[in-house]
Amino acid sequence: MASTVGSPSKSPSSDEDLRQIVDPRKRKRMISNRESARRSRMRKQKQLDDLTSQASLLKTENEQIAVNFNFTTQLYLNLEAENSVLQAQMAELRHRLDSLNEIISFIKSSTRNLYDSEEHDEVSEIDGVVDSWGIPFLNQPIMAAGDMFMC
Template sequence: KRMISNRESARRSRKRKQKHLDDLTAQVSQLRKVNDDIMANVSITTQHYMSVEAENHVLRVQVAELSHHLQSLNDIIALIQSSMDPTGFTDEQYGWGSGNAFVVDEFMNNSLSYLSATQPILASSVDTFMY
C-alpha cells in the first residue's frame, strides 16, 4: 500500500512540475510578444522623433534666413529714412545731390536683387536628415 501511495505522490509531483513548466513557457511566450510590441513602438517613436528633428532643423534654417532677410529690409528702410528730410523728400528729388544718391541706388539695387535671388529651402525631405 505504501508503494502505491508513493507512486501516486510521484505522479502528482510530476504533473505539478509539468503544469508549472507549461505555465512558465506560456508566460515566456506572452512576455516575448509584449517585448516585441514595445520594441515596435520604440521604433515608431524613434522614427517620429527623427522626422520632427529634421523638420525642426529646416524650420530653424528658415528662421535664420528670414531673420537675415528682415534685417536687410530694416537696413534698407533705415537707409531710406536717413536720406530723407522731414518733408519726406530725398535730397536728390530737390536736385541738391547730396552725394549719397549713388550709394543709396547701389544699396537698393543690390538689396532688391538679393530679394529676387533668394531660393526656397530645398531641405524639405525628411530622409535627408536621417542618420
C-alpha cells in the same frame, strides 16, 4: 545459540500472518508513493506549461515594444530633421528682416536729409518717388507668410 540458528523460533503460520500484515502496509505505502510522484510530475508539468506560456507572452510583448520603439525613433528623427529645416528658415528670415530694416532705416535717413536740405527744388522732383514708396507707412512691420521664402 545453536538452537536459535538451526531451528525456527516461530511457526510457519506466524510468518504468514506477519507477511499478510506487512504486505498491505507495504502495498499501501507503494501506492501512496506512486500517487505522490504522479502529483509531483503533474505540478512540474503545470509549472513548465505556465512558464512556457509566460515566456511566449513576454516575447510577444517585447516584440510590440520593439515595434513601438522603432516607430517612435523614426518620428523623432523626422521631427528633428523638420526642426533643423525650420531653424535654417528662421535664420534666413531673420537675416532678410535685418536687411529690410537696414534698407528702411537708410530710406528714412535719406528722406530726412532731403527734407532738411535747403534745395527745395530737388525735393519736389524726388517728392513723387518718395511718395510712391509710401513713406508715411514705413513704421509698419513687414508681414510675410513663412512659405513665401521656401528655398
